[in-house]
Amino acid sequence: MIAKSIEKMLSENQEHFLIPAEMVANVQENNFLDHALLVLTKVRYAKIPVLDNDYKFKGLLSLSMITETMLGLDELDVSKLHEIYVKDVMETDMPTIQDPYDIENVLHLLVDHPFLSVVSNDGSFTGIVTRRELMKSLNHIAHEFEKDYTVQAIETKEEK
Structure with missing residues (x-):
C-alpha cells in the first residue's frame, strides 16, 4: 500500500500522467506492415498502439515484431511487408487501464511496461x-x- 502522503502528492499530478489519444502515434489493425514500419521509424518509438476503424484499442505493435517478419535465412526480406497486416503480428495480451485509474496499480504495471494504454468502458x-x-x-x-511534510525517523530495535 502506498503511503497516504505520497499517494496524495501523486494524485495532485495524476491529470498530467495521461497523454491524450490525439497526441499518441498509432496504426490501424488493417494497415500493412510497410506503413507501420514507416510510422514507427518517423515517430522513433519502439512500440505504438493499434486501433480499429472505430478507434477501439486492439493491441500494440513494435519495431521488433515487424523486423521478425522480415527475417529470412540469409537476409532481411522486406517484400512481404506490403502483404501482411498489422493485426497478424501485433501483441494483444497486455494490460490496459481505465480512467480514473488506481495509481498503485499503475506503479506496479509500469515496472514492466514503458507505457499503459488507457481505454474507456467501450x-x-x-x-x-x-x-x-x-x-x-x-x-x-x-x-x-519535506516542504509539505515533517519526516521523523522511527527508532529500530538495534538503535534502542
Missing part, C-alpha cells in the same frame, strides 16, 4: 500513461516532500 482508446510522466512526478515528490 474499449475506445483515450491515451497512454507513460513511465516517463510518472517518474517526473516521483522526481518532484523526492525534491518537494
Whole structure:
C-alpha cells in the first residue's frame, strides 16, 4: 500500500500522467506492415498502439515484431511487408487501464511496461500513461516532500 502522503502528492499530478489519444502515434489493425514500419521509424518509438476503424484499442505493435517478419535465412526480406497486416503480428495480451485509474496499480504495471494504454468502458482508446510522466512526478515528490511534510525517523530495535 502506498503511503497516504505520497499517494496524495501523486494524485495532485495524476491529470498530467495521461497523454491524450490525439497526441499518441498509432496504426490501424488493417494497415500493412510497410506503413507501420514507416510510422514507427518517423515517430522513433519502439512500440505504438493499434486501433480499429472505430478507434477501439486492439493491441500494440513494435519495431521488433515487424523486423521478425522480415527475417529470412540469409537476409532481411522486406517484400512481404506490403502483404501482411498489422493485426497478424501485433501483441494483444497486455494490460490496459481505465480512467480514473488506481495509481498503485499503475506503479506496479509500469515496472514492466514503458507505457499503459488507457481505454474507456467501450474499449475506445483515450491515451497512454507513460513511465516517463510518472517518474517526473516521483522526481518532484523526492525534491518537494519535506516542504509539505515533517519526516521523523522511527527508532529500530538495534538503535534502542
